[in-house]
Amino acid sequence: MSTIDKFNKNIMHTYGRYPLVMESGKDRRCKDENGKSYIDFGSGIGTNSLGYCNDKWVDAVCNQAKQLQHSSNYYYTRVQADFADLLCNTTGYSKVFFGNSGAEANECAIKIARKYSFDKYGKNRHNIITLVNSFHGRTICTLSATGQDVFHNYFFPFVDGFINVEANNIDDLKDKLDGSVCAVMIEYIQGEGGVNALNQDFVDAIFSLCQQKDVLVIADEVQTGVGRTGKFLAGEHFGKKANIVTLAKGLAGGVPIGACLADEKCADVLCAGTHGSTFGGNPLACAGGTAVLETVTADGFLQNVTEKSEFIRSELLKIDEVQSLSGIGLMIGISLKTKKAADVVKAALDEGLLLLTAKEKIRLLPPLTIDKQEIQEGVAILRKLLEV
Numbered sequence: 001m002s003t004i005d006k007f008n009k010n011i012m013h014t015y016g017r018y019p020l021v022m023e024s025g026k027d028r029r030c031k032d033e034n035g036k037s038y039i040d041f042g043s044g045i046g047t048n049s050l051g052y053c054n055d056k057w058v059d060a061v062c063n064q065a066k067q068l069q070h071s072s073n074y075y076y077t078r079v080q081a082d083f084a085d086l087l088c089n090t091t092g093y094s095k096v097f098f099g100n101s102g103a104e105a106n107e108c109a110i111k112i113a114r115k116y117s118f119d120k121y122g123k124n125r126h127n128i129i130t131l132v133n134s135f136h137g138r139t140i141c142t143l144s145a146t147g148q149d150v151f152h153n154y155f156f157p158f159v160d161g162f163i164n165v166e167a168n169n170i171d172d173l174k175d176k177l178d179g180s181v182c183a184v185m186i187e188y189i190q191g192e193g194g195v196n197a198l199n200q201d202f203v204d205a206i207f208s209l210c211q212q213k214d215v216l217v218i219a220d221e222v223q224t225g226v227g228r229t230g231k232f233l234a235g236e237h238f239g240k241k242a243n244i245v246t247l248a249k250g251l252a253g254g255v256p257i258g259a260c261l262a263d264e265k266c267a268d269v270l271c272a273g274t275h276g277s278t279f280g281g282n283p284l285a286c287a288g289g290t291a292v293l294e295t296v297t298a299d300g301f302l303q304n305v306t307e308k309s310e311f312i313r314s315e316l317l318k319i320d321e322v323q324s325l326s327g328i329g330l331m332i333g334i335s336l337k338t339k340k341a342a343d344v345v346k347a348a349l350d351e352g353l354l355l356l357t358a359k360e361k362i363r364l365l366p367p368l369t370i371d372k373q374e375i376q377e378g379v380a381i382l383r384k385l386l387e388v
């Protein structure tokens, strides 16, 4: 039986998959089971931040696997201690909780926000403002937080206590940020929602209103974090430090991880018995994450991400069919004049290029380690597809 037949027989049909069986990869290229090679402009979904099987990352994960693959959180491990130390030092946050995915990181953030408020103000100050068109995950609670009606089907009842505000609408924010609210949760650049960055005035309004009212700001940086935008956190582009930041996707270079970082105001809200995760802080994930952090924070790396992003953006804008570009750094949305993004992404597979979509746009999340030559090769394929 073929791989695809086995999937169809045994795996729930929750994804619309492309007919490609991935077999191996090295750096920015991967191969399917027929030996066909692809340039990767998607990195999984921004997860393979150092590309496929990066040497330093492979050594870190393999050496850890040979030494200790898991320990319950009843004990301490040095690799989790060192990774947390590096992550807190890099980001300036006080403490971290480790889970295994973006949704879990956001669940933790939501729990911290509600308990922070409960501890200080008691009941009935539990609402969390999220933005229209946001995406925060697939668990029932993070789906409830997600501000897109298409996700609010079938699974009723959803979790109460989420209020949606229109992105970049300060009046709507002011109207809804009342005494029932304990947190505002944002993506600085909405990823799944179509690679749309918030504007500075709106971000300024969120932070100043929240500060006045002792409402926490949660930044969901699951997609934008860990160097994706040319800064370690996308919040730096806006000059802002949220009370809570969530990370996942690219954080451990392709092993499952989620991290919820909290500042001094709310770092000690969760105490023994209030939260946990069997796999959270897993040694393999922490070893992979350490390799990613050491690479991304090395001298000049993020500057290089910015330069590459300027290069790929200028190349893309030379294509006549490209209407406009969105996003920051190597998180890029491409609006097309006449063609459908989904059709282009499908056609690109035949030409050996992996792309993503986000709503009606083509979305690029190339490995942060991509080089100029590979950018040129990938863009040439895209140009060929867009100019026919």
Ligand SMILES: *Cc1c(COP(=O)(O)O)cnc(C)c1O
Pocket: 100, 101, 102, 103, 104, 106, 135, 136, 137, 138, 187, 191, 192, 220, 221, 222, 223, 248, 249
């Ligand atoms: C992908 C994503 C999530 C969910 O992450 P999972 O690891 O799939 O649970 C949450 N928030 C944002 C902004 C994301 O891009």
